[in-house]
C-alpha cells in the first residue's frame with residue numbers, strides 16, 4: 001500500500017464550511033487539534049534547546065485560540081508542529097481526527113494543503129504574481145478540487161478591486177489580507193497564523209482580527225494564532241500561555257472587559273509561573 005493510498009483511506013472526509021457550521025463545538029473525537037505530551041528539542045549535546053516540553057492541549061473544532069509567551073518560549077515551534085511542518089520528538093498530535101505524527105509524504109503534504117490554512121507573518125507572497133495568482137497558488141500546486149472560488153475569498157477579505165495588482169503595489173495590510181485569502185482558498189478547517197498583525201498598524205491589525213473572528217463565526221474554522229499582542233489575544237476565546245517551552249496556563253478571554261485587563265492577567269501569570 002502506498003503512503004498516498006494510506007492517507008486517502010485514513011483521512012476522514014473533510015467538511016465544507018457550511019457543514020462545519022452544524023458541527024458540534026463539543027466534538028472532541030473527530031475534529032480540532034489535540035496535542036498529547038508533545039516535546040521538541042533542537043540540536044544535540046551542549047547545544048540542545050528544549051523548545052517544547054510535554055505540552056498537552058485540546059482545541060475543539062471552531063475554537064479560536066491565541067498562544068502567548070515571551071520570546072523563545074516555544075510559540076512558533078508549537079505552531080509549526082500543529083502545521084505539520086516539523087515533527088515532535090515524542091508525543092502525539094491529532095488534527096481533524098488524523099494523527100499527523102504518523103503521516104508521511106506525499107500524504108502529509110496533501111493533508112496540509114487540504115486541511116490547513118497557514119498565514120505567516122512575512123506573508124510569503126510571490127512578488128512577480130498578481131493577487132489572484134498568489135491566492136490560487138495552493139490550488140495550482142495540487143490542492144484539492146473542491147476549493148472555494150478566488151472571487152469568493154477576495155470578496156471576503158475586501159480585495160476584489162486589487163485582484164490584478166502585484167504585492168509591491170499593495171499596503172502591508174492588503175498583503176496580509178492576500179495571505180489570508182490564500183489560506184482560505186482550500187476551504188481549510190484549521191487556520192494557523194504566526195503574529196498575523198505583527199507588521200501592521202493598530203487600525204489594520206484590528207481589521208485583521210475582525211476578519212479572523214468573522215471566519216471563525218461564519219465558517220466555523222478552528223483558528224490558532226501566535227501573538228504577543230493582548231488585543232489580538234482578546235479576539236480569541238481562549239489563551240494558552242507558554243513559558244520556557246511549557247504550557248503554564250490556559251484562560252478564557254470572556255472574563256476580561258478589555259485587552260488591558262487581559263494583559264495584566266497574563267503578566268501576573270508569567271510572574272508566578
Ligand SMILES: Nc1ncnc2c1ncn2[C@@H]1O[C@H](COP(=O)(O)OP(=O)(O)OP(=O)(O)O)[C@@H](O)[C@H]1O
Nearest residue numbers: 042043049051069070071072073074075076077078
Ligand atoms: N531550528 C531551530 N534550531 C535551534 N533552535 C531553535 C530552532 N527553532 C527554535 N529554536 C529555539 O527554540 C526555542 C523556542 O523557539 P520559538 O521560535 O518556538 O520561540 P517563540 O516563542 O516563537 O519566540 P519569538 O516570540 O521570539 O518568535 C528558542 O530558544 C529558539 O532559539
